[in-house]
Amino acid sequence: MTTYYKQFKFPDGTEKKAIPRGTLPTGSVLQVVQGTTSTTVSNSTSTFADTGLTASITPSSATSNILVFISHSTISKASGAGAQANNDMGIQLLRGATSISRFGRSLLFQGTLGVLYGASSHCHLDSPATTSSTTYKTQFKNEDNNGASCTVQEAGAPATITLMEIAA
Numbered sequence: 001m002t003t004y005y006k007q008f009k010f011p012d013g014t015e016k017k018a019i020p021r022g023t024l025p026t027g028s029v030l031q032v033v034q035g036t037t038s039t040t041v042s043n044s045t046s047t048f049a050d051t052g053l054t055a056s057i058t059p060s061s062a063t064s065n066i067l068v069f070i071s072h073s074t075i076s077k078a079s080g081a082g083a084q085a086n087n088d089m090g091i092q093l094l095r096g097a098t099s100i101s102r103f104g105r106s107l108l109f110q111g112t113l114g115v116l117y118g119a120s121s122h123c124h125l126d127s128p129a130t131t132s133s134t135t136y137k138t139q140f141k142n143e144d145n146n147g148a149s150c151t152v153q154e155a156g157a158p159a160t161i162t163l164m165e166i167a168a
Contacts, residue, residue: 030064030165033057038158046145048092051152053159054137062129063168068093068136070103070122074157077142078115078149089150090143093124095136100126104140117154125166136163 024030035055043049057066070093077089091104103122128134138161142150153159 024167026167028167030060030167031057032165033163035161036158038153038156040151040153040156041140042149042151043140044142044147044149046141046143048090048139048141051091051138051140051159053152053161054135055161055163056133056135057163057165058133059128059131059165061168062131065166065168066126066128066134066136067164067166068122068124068126069162069164070120070124070138070160072120072138072152072159074117074152074154075120075140076115076117076151076154078151088143089140091120091122091138091140091152093122093136093138095126095128095134100124127168136161 033055035053037052037054039052041049041052051072053070053072059066072091075089089104090102092099093101093103101122101124104120126136138159140150140152142148
């Protein structure tokens with residue numbers, strides 16, 4: 001039996017099937033999902049907190065890979081009560097509750113007190129080995145736990161996560 005990704009119905013009532021799944025070459029993009037948030041979130045602890053950026057995808061095959069693109073367009077780190085000059089922000093990508101990639105481990109590091117602004121982008125190729133709905137999200141923290149407030153989606157700037165299912 002041939003499995004097709006889509007079946008199209010034309011205005012004249014005829015139906016045509018799209019490219020059969022088995023004929024798509026390795027590396028083909030099978031589906032794309034995007035999530036976005038612009039809610040400002042702050043964290044001054046060394047415990048990871050959700051950024052609010054999340055998206056879910058249901059792979060069509062357990063052998064598919066998921067290519068994840070992340071963009072946190074505006075992040076900041078400020079001096080807080082008892083903050084030291086040397087502090088930085090860390091961000092991680094999770095599949096479900098499992099951390100699969102740490103990035104931005106020393107974001108906004110500086111040797112003096114003051115507010116720093118920046119951006120962080122990341123891309124990760126994942127192999128979830130499932131056909132169940134899979135959720136990806138980001139979390140962030142103050143790497144040094146010194147009271148400095150770390151913020152994502154500063155002033156309502158949008159952050160995006162794009163998930164692409166890639167044929168294996």
